[in-house]
Amino acid sequence: MPNGKRAKFSFKYIAAMEALFNFILKFGNLNRQQMDFIASKAKTLTLHKEAYFSEAGKIARQVGFITEGILRVCYYNNKGEEITKYFIDENNLVVDLESFDNEICSSAYVQAVTDCKMIVFSRKDWLELLQTIVGWDAIVHKIISRALMQKVERRSPLVSEDATTRYLKFMEIYPSAVNRIPLAYIASYLGVTQSSLSRIRKNIR
Amino acid sequence: MPNGKRAKFSFKYIAAMEALFNFILKFGNLNRQQMDFIASKAKTLTLHKEAYFSEAGKIARQVGFITEGILRVCYYNNKGEEITKYFIDENNLVVDLESFDNEICSSAYVQAVTDCKMIVFSRKDWLELLQTIVGWDAIVHKIISRALMQKVERRSPLVSEDATTRYLKFMEIYPSAVNRIPLAYIASYLGVTQSSLSRIRKNIR
């Protein structure tokens, strides 16, 4: 990227890109040219609290990276209750994989829990990156496998714990998020009622 | 494979291999030569009920494909309770991914719930397949991603359901396995006590 062009990027934008590459480079190597090509496809996206990144009934058309804020993935179960499947916080990739990969309608909402700043790639650009950058698919596969394993390791153990233990585990995993996520969302993530979670909080102190 | 050699394979062995390739070919294409190469690395393994396929504290050194029987993956939580994380039944790949990929000690046991027949690949052979067969890594990635997504989709929703609903969902997913898995394992998978599950079974009829 020629020096003369730098001026048009804000400090915040550069910091966000740096966070993105810090994240990516944990999973594999890229040269300067490849990184510039990725950067050339990146757009920024601001999501206000409660806005949707992708929606049930629609096809997910972008891949995102959260630089600020927290998203959650949720759905409605057959009793009509809204269930939070998981939270995704800063410096993580967000994509409704099933929907994005297969171009089928999603059954889940991906929603901003707080105001969010993201870097996003359109489906078209993302596929171009996959076709152009040698080794990019391997990096993406690693990122996605790790994210999936993390989801399994985080939510699934809750099944065998009582409500208090669930909340304690939650606080361990998302210490900085606990105070930014409404109680109702945490309760639905943990599979307890709001009032129970409120009482659990009281008892912990 | 020359005709003269066929005689040394039993009917059962051939059926097992066919099941393996039926499974693999759902995720990508392979030519005859590639399939023969894979087959040349395959060994059969019989596990008796309660035997371990891989163990906590050890490094997982093989990839398996179940042709008959059911395995379970379990661990001990910090209260010392044995928790079944999931079951894996016929026509599925089994590998303790974290341990196998990174050559680190596992924290989980993979144990036969019933007598099992499997096709297995040693770590060495598996890596050779990855290096030799073009496109094999892509197929493996797809298989593994799907398996991980399935785990997320199966166990994680249990968090938000009551005990009876958990069991009903379990029966939907593993209809043919319900009667082959001891109640205690199912109970620990569902996060309920044995006695509760026993009562739930009674009430359902």
Added chain:
DNA sequence: ATCATTATTTGCCAAATGGCAAATGATAGT
């Protein structure tokens, strides 16, 4: 067939959690 062992069911009661509604607290808009 018999016994020993293990798995499952059942009874009894305690503890945890849910359901509902009201009270309190927090927040944003005017």
Added chain:
DNA sequence: ACTATCATTTGCCATTTGGCAAATAATGAT
């Protein structure tokens, strides 16, 4: 500062689930 709105806490009681122990059933070995 004052509402209106939404989020959280609390009280009361019902329901679900757990803990423990004993009874029954199933299984495998001799």
